Amino acid sequence: MLSSRYTFIYALLMAAVVVASNFLVQFPVMGTLWGIALGDLLTWGAFIYPVAFLVTDLANRQFGPAVARRVVLVGFVVGVTLSFVAAPSRIAVASGTAFLIGQLLDISVFNQLRRQTWWRAPLAGSLLGSALDTLLFFSLAFAPIFAFIGPNEDFAISSAPILGVFAAEAPRWISWALGDLVVKILVGVVLLLPYGALMNVLKPMPQVAAAR
Incomplete structure (x- = not known):
């Protein structure tokens, strides 16, 4: 069955994205930009994770x-299971929770806007899903209040200037969250290009088109 085959392909892609982002979120981006220490601002996971919204939106x-x-759901189960091998348990739990809720929000927003201009549904779904995902993930993964999930990294909770530039200081994970969100938004906008390019290849099935 065509839908089953594509569901399997989409689920594999989703699982790969989740595992890769869970692993790479442990590594800050090294170097400086305009005098800002990127390690206080970004992790490599932010560049990979927005692809999950592209996969969801194309399937939708x-x-x-x-x-x-x-x-x-399949991507969630497979991704989280593999993440317990590739990343600390607290990262896996935080990622799974944020992933599931953020992706379901994306699906809901996409469905509300799918009849409008082609770019509005994927862009709005990705932006809102990314915002909620970022809030949930970084809070659960690094905030001391959620330490019962698992041990924290001292580097993540040490103080650093907000976004690496403002005088006020906050735990480093807050700057990571803000920096990752900015990157996710930018990457989400860029991913409209492959989404638009694939629209003529991955056309809605007749029953989906009829429902529109």
Whole structure:
């Protein structure tokens, strides 16, 4: 069945994105930009994770929200399971929770806007999903209040200037969260290019088109 085959492909892509981002979020971007220490601002996971929203939106556009939710669920189970091997348990738990809630929000927003201009649904879904995902992930992964999930990294909770530039200081993970969100927004905008390019290849199935 075509939908089953594509669901499997989409789920594999989703799992790969989750595992890669969970692993790379442990590594700050080294170097400086305009005098700002990038290690206080960004992790490499921010550049990979927005691809998850692209996968969800393509599945949603082609097969509808039910298949998109299946893709998210399969990607969630596989991704989190593998993440316990590739990353600390607290990172895996935080990522799984944020991923599931953020992706479901993306699906809901996409469905509300799918009849509008082609770029509005994927862009709005990605931006809102990224904001919620970032809030949940960094809070659960690094905030001391959630230490019962697992041990924290001293580097993550040490103080640093907000966004690496403002005089006020905050735990380093807050700057990571703000920096990652900015990158996710920028990457989400850039990913409209492959989404637009694939629109003519991955066309909605007849039942999805009829529902529109």
